[in-house]
Amino acid sequence: MPPSVETFDPQAAIRAELLEGLLAEPAHIASKYFYDALGCKLFEAICELPEYALTRNEAAIFAEHGAAMARAIGPGCTLIDLGAGNCAKAAALFPLLHPSQYVPIDISQDFLLESVARLQPRFAHIEMTPVAQDFSEHLQLPASVREQHRLFFYPGSSIGNFSPSQALALLRRMRALCLGSDGGVLIGIDLLKDKAVLEAAYDDALGLTAAFNLNLLRHVNRLAGTDFDVKQWLHRAHFNAALGRVEMHLLAAEDVRLSWPGQQRFFMSGESIHTENSYKYSIEGFTELLQRAGFEVQGQWTDADQGFAVIHARASAG
Incomplete structure (x- = not known):
């Protein structure tokens, strides 16, 4: 029997959000819409690229320090996996964390259900409660999620897709849902590094990131x-040092008249649609953000090159 899933009906709100962004000055599309079925597969491929070391560095941290993380967290947690995707990162930690319940949350419902259906037979002893949800605005947990020892797992530096103020708001929502000081977070952050290294990671020689960015238009x-x-648009990525973030854009390669039922917008050649921000942090800066959200850092681990960090923090008492 396939796992049940808590669903939402976002179609009208999604369309309104997208069209509002396309009519804005400058135009923008939220990065959460990258992840249709093809977008998810393209991102998996991006993680294998030599330029995109983030995923390998994170995996090396978990391989070397996973046991220490597990000791700090303790067994039997309710593991809440934000942006779960194919669930592989969380599943790799099951033998160490021994979660009593696994709650993968992702905006792509079909991909999420397929991933959980493949995973459940391997870990039949773990209760799995997939939740199809856009947690970027309203992080909510169904009543079937256990209240004890909740651990929010947010790997891959996805917190960087939010501005610092938005990241703080999301962390505060996690803190509110911890329901006590036995809850916490295990979160990955990409660290500030050389501009050329950062830009190559978002504009690879093979063009997979360009395909990922352009596929967004088909999804929209x-x-x-x-x-x-898509033939009328070009992928561009650059590091904005003043704001501490890598930006991705789609540039009109020619004058473009974009239409949808009842409305249209004209884009001049060279005009862009802003599709992603990826903020980079220092460990000290992110520790301060966690403290402001109501967490106390318990441990932090980095890769050999100091390019990525995984931080465990507990909900502050009171």
């Missing part, structure tokens, strides 16, 4: 009824 066509032609 399905969600909002637009008529994007």
Whole structure:
């Protein structure tokens, strides 16, 4: 029997959000819409690229320090996996963490259900409660999620897709859902590093990140009824040092008239749609953010090159 899933019906809100972004000055599309079925597979491929060391560095940290993390966290947690995708990162920690319940949360419902259906037979002793949800705005947990020893797992530096103020708000929502000082977070952050290294990671020689960015337009066509032609757009990525973030954009390669039912917008050649921010942190800066959200850092681990960090923090008492 396939696992049950808590669902939501976002279609009208999604279309309104997308069209509002396309009409804005400058135009923008939220990065959460990268992850349709093809987008998820493209991102998996990106993680194998030599330029995108983030995933390998994180994996090395878990391989070397996973046992220490598990000792600090303790067994039997309710493991809440934000942006779970194929669930592979969390599953690799099951033998160490021994969670009593696994709660993967992802915006892509079909991909999430497929991933959990593959995972459940391997870990039949772990209760699995997939939740299809856009947690970037409203992080909510169904009543079936256990209240004891909740651990929010947010790997891969996805917290960097939020501005610092948005990241703080999300961390505060996690803290509110910890329901006591036995809850906490295990979170990955990409650290500040050389500009050339950062930009190569988001504009690889093989062009997979460009395909990932351009696929967003096909997804928007399905969600909002637009008529994007990907051949009219170019991928661009650069590090904005003043704001401490890598930005991804799609630039109109020519004058483009974009239409959807009842409306249209004209883009001049060279005009861009902003599709992603990826903020980079120092460990000290992110520790301060966690403290402001109501967490106390218990441990931090980095890779050999000091390019990535995994931080464990507990909910502060009171």
